[in-house]
Amino acid sequence: MSPASNSAWRAASVRRSARAIYEQRTSPSWFQPRMRPVTDCIHWCILSPVRYLFLSPRSNRELGIRRRYEALVTIAFVILCSPLASTHLAAQWVKYPTAGVPRKADGKVNMSAPAPRLADGKPDFSGIWTTGEPFDRRGRGLSSPKDLPAPRDSQTAHHAETPGDPTAIVGSRQMANIGIDLPGGLPYQPWLAALTKERTDNLAKDDPHIKCLPDNFLRAYGMPHLLKFVHSPGLLVVLNEVDAGYRQVFTDARPLPEDPNPSWQGYSSGKWSGDTLVIDTIGLRDDTWIDWNGSVLTQAAKVREQIRRPDFGHLDIQVTVDDPKAYTKPWTITLTQRIVVDTELIDEICAEDEQSLKHMK
Numbered sequence: 438m439s440p441a442s443n444s445a446w447r448a449a450s451v452r453r454s455a456r457a458i459y460e461q462r463t464s465p466s467w468f469q470p471r472m473r474p475v476t477d478c479i480h481w482c483i484l485s486p487v488r489y490l491f492l493s494p495r496s497n498r499e500l501g502i503r504r505r506y507e508a509l510v511t512i513a514f515v516i517l518c519s520p521l522a523s524t525h526l527a528a529q530w531v532k533y534p535t536a537g538v539p540r541k542a543d544g545k546v547n548m549s550a551p552a553p554r555l556a557d558g559k560p561d562f563s564g565i566w567t568t569g570e571p572f573d574r575r576g577r578g579l580s581s582p583k584d585l586p587a588p589r590d591s592q593t594a595h596h597a598e599t600p601g602d603p604t605a606i607v608g609s610r611q612m613a614n615i616g617i618d619l620p621g622g623l624p625y626q627p628w629l630a631a632l633t634k635e636r637t638d639n640l641a642k643d644d645p646h647i648k649c650l651p652d653n654f655l656r657a658y659g660m661p662h663l664l665k666f667v668h669s670p671g672l673l674v675v676l677n678e679v680d681a682g683y684r685q686v687f688t689d690a691r692p693l694p695e696d697p698n699p700s701w702q703g704y705s706s707g708k709w710s711g712d713t714l715v716i717d718t719i720g721l722r723d724d725t726w727i728d729w730n731g732s733v734l735t736q737a738a739k740v741r742e743q744i745r746r747p748d749f750g751h752l753d754i755q756v757t758v759d760d761p762k763a764y765t766k767p768w769t770i771t772l773t774q775r776i777v778v779d780t781e782l783i784d785e786i787c788a789e790d791e792q793s794l795k796h797m798k
Contacts, residue, residue: 530781531603535565538778539749546600546778548750555670560712560746563668565780567601568609568659569751569773575607582613582637582729589618596751596773603780609659609772615728616770623732624765636731645726648794649787651701652677653734654684654718655727655756658772665782673707673714678782686716693719699736701725716742737762750776 539550553561570589574580589610616623625633636643646652652660657677665676673686683702690708697704697720707716718740725734734740738760745753752774759767 531783532779533781535778535780546750546776548596548598548600548748548776550749552746552748555668557670559670559709560714561668562666562673562714562744562746562752564666565777565782566664566666566752566774567606567777568612569597569775570610571601571607572610572612573605573607582641582731585613585617586610596748597775600750601775601777603663603777606661606663606777608661611728611770611772612656612659612661613729615655615659615732616768618770619768624768625732626763626765629733629763632733633731641729641731642797644729644731649680649791651680651682653721653725653727654702655734655740657682658754658774659728662785663777663780663782664774676782679785680787681784686714688714693717699723703738703740710743712745714742714744716744718742733763734758734760735762 537553539547541547553563555561572586574584611617614622641647646656646660654675657664657675657679660679662677662679665678667674667676671687671689673688675684675686677683684705685702686705686707688707688709691706693706694704699720699722701722703718703721705716705718707714709715719738721734721736721738721740723733723735725738726732727734738758741757741759743755743757747753754772754774755769756772757767757769758764
């Protein structure tokens, strides 16, 4: 397989696997595999014992008694366990109504309602989120990191007026190039400019996402997967449905560690400035990809996020990156998120039945 066709095969594979879960969320077939074991259990655990109970050979009295006894025990076990089975079937939660959602008179989500508050009066970022600036590549054929949207039009840019559709989650405008809206693009150091060009030209064949490695939090904001924020005074936890990923942001203004061991998500400490949570992160790994083109952060990076929840339905995240090893100067972008309601995270374990790596050798 040529490098071009190999990359194309992997890109298609990743796109299919990334979208398959969302296309199934409302499909009746989504529930059929979960129903099959129950129907099989009814057949083998109830019908078969009943058959033995009433049709056991009467010529062997001892065998008939034993079979009827075993059948009655089996039926009793199934009856006792059936509530557990029905609970399992009802626990998929992909359409379960989200509590506390402000709605208009017509039942639609009121995206501009006031943001909820924590017990200490600060904005509560809790919720399930997806990009507020989606760019749907699905109608463009086989997508690649070269497939870019037009720059943002500041005159027409506005917050989405409806929640994200959990059956049609797509990547953001910034997924391929996180600096697409910066005049002149990201201020790469010469070595990184050459590297991102090479990675874009070879269709990002070395992308760690394809190899089932974790997505850094900056990249996760724009990927076609759901993020769940769990917020309490003192701690913000971000759950990523891909590979059961997580990030911790301590909001007690603790000092950042000195000489930290590099990690995928770094070390994050936040403090409030009015209703804006200011998060500083250090301790990232070298060559941490932040977009599909292969732009990276290094161990020298300092990342500052300023997160606001202006209303119920939106998050505004201003990101400033200061990484002198990779960029000639600090740069700042704004990423937006919008709420997703009446659904839940669904496991997406990349390495489960993974088929791509064998084509990369």
